[in-house]
Amino acid sequence: MNQFQSWYNRQPPALRTIITINVGVYVLSQFLLALAPGIYTFARAHLALHPVFPDLIFEPWQLVTYNFLHMGRGFGGLLHIAFNMLWLFWIGKEYEEMHGSQRMWTLYLAAGIGGGLMCALLSPIAPGIAGGGPADIPVYGASASVLGVIMAVAILYPYKQIGLLFFGVVRLLYVVVGFLIIDALLALTSTGTAVAAHWGGALSGYLFAKNERGSLPIVGSLFGTKKRSRRGGTENLGLLDRLERWLGGGDDQETGPARSTRTSTKPSSASDGTSTPSDAEQEVDRILDKISEHGYDALSDDEKRTLYEASQS
Numbered sequence: 001m002n003q004f005q006s007w008y009n010r011q012p013p014a015l016r017t018i019i020t021i022n023v024g025v026y027v028l029s030q031f032l033l034a035l036a037p038g039i040y041t042f043a044r045a046h047l048a049l050h051p052v053f054p055d056l057i058f059e060p061w062q063l064v065t066y067n068f069l070h071m072g073r074g075f076g077g078l079l080h081i082a083f084n085m086l087w088l089f090w091i092g093k094e095y096e097e098m099h100g101s102q103r104m105w106t107l108y109l110a111a112g113i114g115g116g117l118m119c120a121l122l123s124p125i126a127p128g129i130a131g132g133g134p135a136d137i138p139v140y141g142a143s144a145s146v147l148g149v150i151m152a153v154a155i156l157y158p159y160k161q162i163g164l165l166f167f168g169v170v171r172l173l174y175v176v177v178g179f180l181i182i183d184a185l186l187a188l189t190s191t192g193t194a195v196a197a198h199w200g201g202a203l204s205g206y207l208f209a210k211n212e213r214g215s216l217p218i219v220g221s222l223f224g225t226k227k228r229s230r231r232g233g234t235e236n237l238g239l240l241d242r243l244e245r246w247l248g249g250g251d252d253q254e255t256g257p258a259r260s261t262r263t264s265t266k267p268s269s270a271s272d273g274t275s276t277p278s279d280a281e282q283e284v285d286r287i288l289d290k291i292s293e294h295g296y297d298a299l300s301d302d303e304k305r306t307l308y309e310a311s312q313s
Contacts, residue, residue, distance in 0.1 A: 011093065012092075012093055012096035012097055012101060012104070013101050014096055014101035014102075014104040014105050014108075015088070015089065015092050015093055015096050015104060018068075018088065018092075018104075018105075018108060018142075019085050019088065019089065021068050022068050022070060022081060022084070022085060022142055023081065023085065025068055025069055025070065026070040026071075026077075026081045029043070029069075029070070029071045030077075033071075033073065040071070043069075043071075044071055044138055044140075045138075046059060046062075047061075047062065047065040047066065047069055047140075048062065048065075048066050048069055048071065048138035048139060048140040049062045049063065049065075049066035049116050049119060049131065049138060049139040049140065049197075050062065050131070050138055050139075051116065051119035051120040051123040051130055051131050051139065052120075052123060053120070056120055062116070063112070063113045063116040063117070064109065064112065064113065066112070066116060066138075066139055066140045066141070067108070067109070067112035067113075067116075067141075067142050067144065067145045068142065069140040069141065070084070070140065070141050070142070071140050072141075080141055080143075081141070081142075084141060084142045084143055084146050085142075087146050087150065088142065088145075088146045088149060090162070091149055091150050091153050091162075091172070092104060092108075092146075092149050094153075095107075095149065095152070095153050097304055097307075098307065104149075106208075107148060107149055107152055107205065107208055108145045108148070108149060109145070110148070110204050110208055111144055111145045111146075111147070111148020111149065111151075111152075111200075111201040111202075111204040111205050111208070112142070112144050112145035112148070112201065113204070114144070114148065114200040114201055114203060114204025114207075115143075115144025115145070115147075115148070115194075115196070115197035115198065115199075115200035115201035115204065116139070116144070116197065116200065117200060118130070118196045118197060118199055118200025118201075118203070119131050119139055119194055119196045119197050119200065121196075122196045123196075126187075126196070128187075129186075129187045129193070129194065129195040129196050130194060130195075130196035130197075131194050131196075131197075139194040139197055141194075143194075143197060143198055143201065144197040144198060144200060144201030144204075145201060146201070147176075147179060147198050147201040147202050147205065148201040148202060148204045148205030148208070149205060150172065150175070150176055150179075150205070151176050151201075151202045151205030151206050151209070152205040152206070152208050152209040152212070153172060153209075154171075154172045154173040154175070154176045154209075155173075155205070155206055155209035155210065155213075156209045156212060156213065157172070158171070158173050159171065160172045160173075162175065176202070179198070179202075180198075180199075180202060183195045183198045183199065280310070283306060284306065284307065284310045287299065287303050287306060287307050288307075290303070
């Protein structure tokens with residue numbers, strides 16, 4: 001028990017809270033289903049997403065609450081939350097450590113809301129993939145948010161690889177493409193899966209990542225992020241800019257001097273009238289070199305903490 005508590009406390013705060021809420025609500029829903037079905041039905045009616053108008057206008061909180069709600073019954077319901085939380089942990093942990101808890105919360109909620117809005121838009125014309133419609137099928141689960149997180153990481157770091165059973169090591173970007181292909185196939189069937197929520201979550205994650213890289217500054221205020229400065233080539237690039245470039249995620253519009261070697265990302269020497277790199281900057285550069293050679297998982301806890309603190313400055 002002490003080992004689990006120690007491991008639990010070491011997890012990034014936003015990810016820890018999100019998973020705890022999802023698992024706690026799932027366990028509670030199973031008890032309510034068995035002991036208080038009336039309360040279960042009430043929660044399903046008012047906290048799950050019913051993407052039909054004008055009902056959604058009078059209960060807009062459903063766009064948020066459904067992202068934390070797993071109410072499936074039996075083994076299928078258990079698999080639903082298990083896969084969602086495992087994928088969120090595998091991909092979201094590294095993202096939060098690199099970008100911070102606020103960005104993690106923003107991405108998770110933005111992707112979930114985007115998935116809910118996509119359901120609301122498609123429900124009148126394609127209720128089979130969006131919920132709602134004449135049957136008013138509720139939508140619940142974190143799938144839209146999780147797929148949004150995976151999509152954002154895949155766009156920010158297109159060369160990131162993960163290991164998959166039976167497939168070996170593959171790029172995360174290919175995994176996202178595989179998910180979307182499966183969703184397209186599900187859209188042709190009547191499985192009851194809210195494919196529209198997945199599409200909306202993935203689209204929101206894509207837009208979020210593009211905004212992170214400065215490609216969509218017009219939506220900066222929506223996602224609460226800032227476009228990073230690109231003035232004067234690479235000499236003033238921040239931590240995330242250098243990390244994205246070294247992992248293959250640099251700005252596609254950069255040419256010429258902006259695509260020079262890594263040494264150009266460091267401050268100029270004193271002979272140019274600028275200050276030499278500080279010890280902190282040299283340590284960050286060493287850690288980034290280690291990531292480019294061995295991957296993020298090769299870092300020690302102290303190195304991860306140093307990188308996280310540098311990303312917040």
